[in-house]
Amino acid sequence: MSAVENESGRGSARAVAIASAIGRFLVIAVTTYLGLLAVTFFIGRVIPIDPVLAVLGDRAPANVVERTRREMGLDLPLIEQFYIYVKNALSGDFGTSVLTTNPVMTDIRRAFPATIELATLGTLIGSFIGVPLGVLAAVRRGSIIDQIVRIIGLIGYSVPIFWLGLLALVLFYAKLQWVAFPARLDVVYEYTFTPITGFYLLDSAMQGQWDVFWDAYRHIVLPASLLGYFSLAYISRMTRSFMLNELAQEYIVAARAKGLSERRIIWAHALRNAAVPMVTVIALSYANLLEGSVLTETVFSWPGIGLYITNSLQNADMNAVLGGTIAIGSVFIGINLLSDLLYRVLDPRTKAG
Numbered sequence: 001m002s003a004v005e006n007e008s009g010r011g012s013a014r015a016v017a018i019a020s021a022i023g024r025f026l027v028i029a030v031t032t033y034l035g036l037l038a039v040t041f042f043i044g045r046v047i048p049i050d051p052v053l054a055v056l057g058d059r060a061p062a063n064v065v066e067r068t069r070r071e072m073g074l075d076l077p078l079i080e081q082f083y084i085y086v087k088n089a090l091s092g093d094f095g096t097s098v099l100t101t102n103p104v105m106t107d108i109r110r111a112f113p114a115t116i117e118l119a120t121l122g123t124l125i126g127s128f129i130g131v132p133l134g135v136l137a138a139v140r141r142g143s144i145i146d147q148i149v150r151i152i153g154l155i156g157y158s159v160p161i162f163w164l165g166l167l168a169l170v171l172f173y174a175k176l177q178w179v180a181f182p183a184r185l186d187v188v189y190e191y192t193f194t195p196i197t198g199f200y201l202l203d204s205a206m207q208g209q210w211d212v213f214w215d216a217y218r219h220i221v222l223p224a225s226l227l228g229y230f231s232l233a234y235i236s237r238m239t240r241s242f243m244l245n246e247l248a249q250e251y252i253v254a255a256r257a258k259g260l261s262e263r264r265i266i267w268a269h270a271l272r273n274a275a276v277p278m279v280t281v282i283a284l285s286y287a288n289l290l291e292g293s294v295l296t297e298t299v300f301s302w303p304g305i306g307l308y309i310t311n312s313l314q315n316a317d318m319n320a321v322l323g324g325t326i327a328i329g330s331v332f333i334g335i336n337l338l339s340d341l342l343y344r345v346l347d348p349r350t351k352a353g
Helices: 001-045 051-056 064-072 078-090 103-140 144-160 159-173 200-206 211-248 249-255 261-289 294-299 307-313 318-346 346-353
Strands: none
Touching: 001 051, 001 078, 051 064, 103 144, 103 200, 103 211, 103 261, 103 294, 103 307, 103 318, 144 211, 159 211, 159 294, 200 211, 211 261, 211 294, 249 261, 261 318, 294 307, 307 318
8 A cells, every 4th residue: 555655646746747847848938938029029119110101101191190100009008019019929910011011920921931941951961960070070089080070160150151152152053053043943933833831842742843843952952051061060069079078978988898899889879878968959050040041041042031031121111020030039939948848858867857
């Protein structure tokens, strides 16, 4: 009976711990998102751009301006405006874009898949190359290989992405003609290809339109490789650091004393333990590519959320700018929280705690 009671008590404590963790997770998510909404709201009020004049123009009659101001709720107290702003944002209503005359959410749904596709491919490139490079640099610490990997990472951190993008266009498009011109698809396919999910590589493969697939690939390969290089610089550096820490642990010494091969020690033991924090690193790299794609999309005329925000900002379309910022911020928050949750699930030390 005592054993049953002890088991029941452990089960109750485990359930309480899980409920507490979920509660903390939800509180952090809601608080962070409200903070994002608060920041974007006050930025929209601080920027010296009158949203009414952006809609009506500078020559609109004074009575029309006042009526529109009332209709937009800009005559209300600031706290009431913020309440309406939060309520609309939670329902996906970011207003209408002055530039496209579409609801901002409609534009975001159209543009975001392009950014996600580009960032996903860039992260895959960075991960599949960056992790082995980081492992190799850690294993050969102090060697010429280690120095080369560190220099690659340093260049990735130091060189402005727009400058490197322009050089890449001059070399691979203008000179060598290995890639297609800056865009997402050739004009000839714009009227014959119907996307399903918005991810052109996936949609064209699903529909068996391989000519569209290879055309989309020729357009995305250069900007994705560029983002992949910057992701590689971060991932390889962090992988090297994590692997150096693992290779200095006592269990590595014990494994070598048992006669295990160096290959097995590195790839099956050290890398396996380093993979837990690497989940967070790769997730953060992915989030950074989504957030920092503005310059890349501008250079390569990539019709994603970054280019959408840039064009909207140039045309004083604040509804679109703030809506796009909230969309990117929401994905960034979600990825960060998800990576933190995965870290807790995968790390046995957090389970024990």
